[in-house]
Structures are given as structure tokens and as C-alpha cells.
Amino acid sequence: MAILEVEHLKKTYTTRLGSNRVEALKDVNFTVERGEFVAIMGESGSGKTTLLNLLAALDKPTGGQVRLNGKNLGELKEKEIAGFRRENLGFVFQDFNLLDTFSLRDNIYLPLVLEGKKYEEMSLRAEPIAKKLGITQILNKYPYEVSGGQKQRAAVARALITNPELVLADEPSGALDSHAADGLMKLFGEINEEGQTIVMVTHSVKAACSAKGVLFIKDGEVFHQLYRGSLGRDEMYQKISDTLTILATGGERDE
Numbered sequence: 001m002a003i004l005e006v007e008h009l010k011k012t013y014t015t016r017l018g019s020n021r022v023e024a025l026k027d028v029n030f031t032v033e034r035g036e037f038v039a040i041m042g043e044s045g046s047g048k049t050t051l052l053n054l055l056a057a058l059d060k061p062t063g064g065q066v067r068l069n070g071k072n073l074g075e076l077k078e079k080e081i082a083g084f085r086r087e088n089l090g091f092v093f094q095d096f097n098l099l100d101t102f103s104l105r106d107n108i109y110l111p112l113v114l115e116g117k118k119y120e121e122m123s124l125r126a127e128p129i130a131k132k133l134g135i136t137q138i139l140n141k142y143p144y145e146v147s148g149g150q151k152q153r154a155a156v157a158r159a160l161i162t163n164p165e166l167v168l169a170d171e172p173s174g175a176l177d178s179h180a181a182d183g184l185m186k187l188f189g190e191i192n193e194e195g196q197t198i199v200m201v202t203h204s205v206k207a208a209c210s211a212k213g214v215l216f217i218k219d220g221e222v223f224h225q226l227y228r229g230s231l232g233r234d235e236m237y238q239k240i241s242d243t244l245t246i247l248a249t250g251g252e253r254d255e
């Protein structure tokens, strides 16, 4: 079953006086099935962040629609949006977005605090997630006391604690060294194997190899979709690299 349906999605940015228009997304169509792990790739300025913002209901499309579990995000009332986002989506960002004055534990609890959950429930929910992510021993530390990889693990725990339908990640390994990035992608793979649907924007071919499919965006449109299927990691790496080369050189996509 499709968890995410994107139909004829369009986003045009207009400057205040209307003199300058940028068609960031022109006509984007794709679906994400439950349990998928999709990487979104494309050159700088191709519209990836714009797309992610629309998937996250952080911005309104100029045309078309995004449906999450059949619910058209465009029909959400302004006051429903924050709650809908909290209940259905988990976010992981390149720069972690952890609050420095909160311990990792309190950062992870934050979405549940906002939902008004009791401390015991927060603790019960966090325990298995922290264990899985290997951060049980450092939960009382503050973000500035731990490594980038550990910060990102805490951010992933925070994204997962509400048991979201969909995790949206924007360059999650972008600020990590290659060892921590590999660890994070392994973790995403495991979380996905356990049933979590993930959509991740990345510039890294290596990170995209962890996904089950890659959606390539060019000039605000879907240029190509690649599925891992039975491809080995090396083959997948090669196919992604080849497609990025075609994207960059303006050639036609290979079918």
C-alpha cells in the first residue's frame, strides 16, 4: 500500500513584488510504498529541499498534492499541522537540531513532552530505541559532550520515539565522518528492515546505496527512478554514479 502519494506537485517561489519567479518543482509524481527506503538525489538547486519541505507539510504547494496515508496535507488546517507532523513524521537533519541545553535523554523525550505523555511512558518508549541505537550509556550527556555520530543517533532516537509513519531525513550523514556516516546508514537499513518507511535526501552515493530505491530530481522534475532489486552494492553504486553523471552532463536518462 502506498503510504506517500505525490501527484503533479508544483512549487513556484515568487518574490514579494512578483517580479521574480522560480519554478522549483514543476510536475513531480511518485509514490512511496509502506516499508520503502527511498533516497532522493539531484544537483544543487534541483528542488530536493523544496520537495522535502512539502512532504513535511512545512510549506504549501503551488499546485498538485501530497497524500500521507490518503490524507491530503493541503487540506490540513493551520492549527492541525503541527500535531499531524508530530504524530506522523519523524525528522532527521544534517545538523542534528538537538537542543544544547537539554540532555540527549530530554532531547529524545521532547516530541512526547509536546504530546503531554507521562514520564514513565517516555522512559518505557525510549529504552528499547536507545538500546538499539547504542546510546543507553550516554543519555545523560549533553549534545556538546558527545561525537557527531552519537548526536545523530540521539536525533534518530528522537525521530523514532513517536513511532512515526514516515521518517524524513535531510542529508543525515552530511556532517559526519565516513565511519560515523557508514554506521548511521547501517542503522537506517536496520530500522527500515524492521518496517520503518524512510525518505532521505542525500548527495552521497554511498549513503544512497543503503536505500532500496533512488529518485533522481532534475530541474524540478523526476528524472529517473532506480530500484535496487537484486542488485549488489557495487552494482547499485555504479548505477547511481552513472545516473548522476548523465544528470550533470545533461544527457538523456538510460531506461
Ligand SMILES: Nc1ncnc2c1ncn2[C@@H]1O[C@H](COP(=O)(O)OP(=O)(O)OP(=O)(O)O)[C@@H](O)[C@H]1O
Pocket (backbone or CB within 6 Å): 013, 014, 022, 023, 024, 042, 043, 044, 045, 046, 047, 048, 049, 050, 051
Ligand atoms: N524561499 C525561496 N525563495 C525563492 N527561491 C527559492 C527558495 N527556496 C529555494 N528556492 C529556489 O528553488 C530552487 C530549488 O531549491 P532547493 O533548495 O529545493 O534545491 P536543492 O536541490 O535542495 O539544493 P541543495 O542541494 O543545494 O540544497 C533553486 O533555484 C532555489 O534557488
